[in-house]
Amino acid sequence: MRDFLTVFERLLAHFGPQHWWPGETPFEIMVGAILTQNTAWSNVERAIANLRAAGALDARAIVAADPERLAVWLRPSGYFNVKARRLRAFCRWYLAEGGFEALRRQDTPALRRALLAVQGIGPETADDILLYAFERPVFVVDAYTRRLFSRLGLTDTQAYEPLRAELEAALPRDVALFNEYHALIVQQGKSVCRPRPRCADCCLRAECAFRRAAG
DNA sequence: ACCCAGGGTCATA
DNA sequence: TATGACCATGGG
Numbered sequence A: 001m002r003d004f005l006t007v008f009e010r011l012l013a014h015f016g017p018q019h020w021w022p023g024e025t026p027f028e029i030m031v032g033a034i035l036t037q038n039t040a041w042s043n044v045e046r047a048i049a050n051l052r053a054a055g056a057l058d059a060r061a062i063v064a065a066d067p068e069r070l071a072v073w074l075r076p077s078g079y080f081n082v083k084a085r086r087l088r089a090f091c092r093w094y095l096a097e098g099g100f101e102a103l104r105r106q107d108t109p110a111l112r113r114a115l116l117a118v119q120g121i122g123p124e125t126a127d128d129i130l131l132y133a134f135e136r137p138v139f140v141v142d143a144y145t146r147r148l149f150s151r152l153g154l155t156d157t158q159a160y161e162p163l164r165a166e167l168e169a170a171l172p173r174d175v176a177l178f179n180e181y182h183a184l185i186v187q188q189g190k191s192v193c194r195p196r197p198r199c200a201d202c203c204l205r206a207e208c209a210f211r212r213a214a215g
Numbered sequence B: 001a002c003c004c005a006g007g008g009t010c011a012t013a
Numbered sequence C: 001t002a003t004g005a006c007c008a009t010g011g012g
Helices: A002-015 A026-035 A041-053 A059-064 A067-077 A080-096 A108-116 A123-133 A143-151 A160-170 A175-191 A209-214
Strands: none
Touching: A002 A143, A002 A175, A026 A041, A026 A080, A026 A123, A041 A067, A059 A080, A067 A080, A108 A123, A123 A160, A123 A175, A143 A160, A143 A175
16 A cells, blocks of 8 residues: 555656656647557657648547548558547547537546547556546556566556556545656656566666666 | 567457 | 457667
């Protein structure tokens, strides 16, 4: 119970505030959440820059755009055909629901169910959007989160929902805390043992950033 | 030439 | 329920 907060404090002390999510508006954050699925953020930035340069960083512009052109804008972010469909489906839903101000009035469980019903939005993307665009206190679970807490011996839970529930029960439900915590876990995950990120005990060695940061 | 990245869907057993 | 194939670009 106390351990999860301790890990947070050590990560924060080691890496400093991360200032997430990178993005000017809630809509841009949501777009980024979809485009960053299994993709390096640097690639997502190029795709978002393409959308902005085309004047298409906008739900109506995306829905109105030629699907093939949309895919070209998204090309640097990888999986561009898939992501063009997903982004379009999301924007259709977003407009049908009346946009950000209307969506913001829904409570978190309803909003989460609605997001998950959009084709191409799974648990992690939905929680990214809930936390960083709608500022709801949900703990975003990703591969780094599982690896970190699993290697620290703080949990053996692997499935998404049980782990999320465990973390939200063990921590104060604070948006700023969850915001910084997930960002720090990602930063830590990107920092470990670069040459051999998959070695069995890579993050348990003294020289490893994981150990320095998390304990 | 390989491995990885801020996942999700779908088919199969 | 739980794997595996698939999607695809850019950096190390």
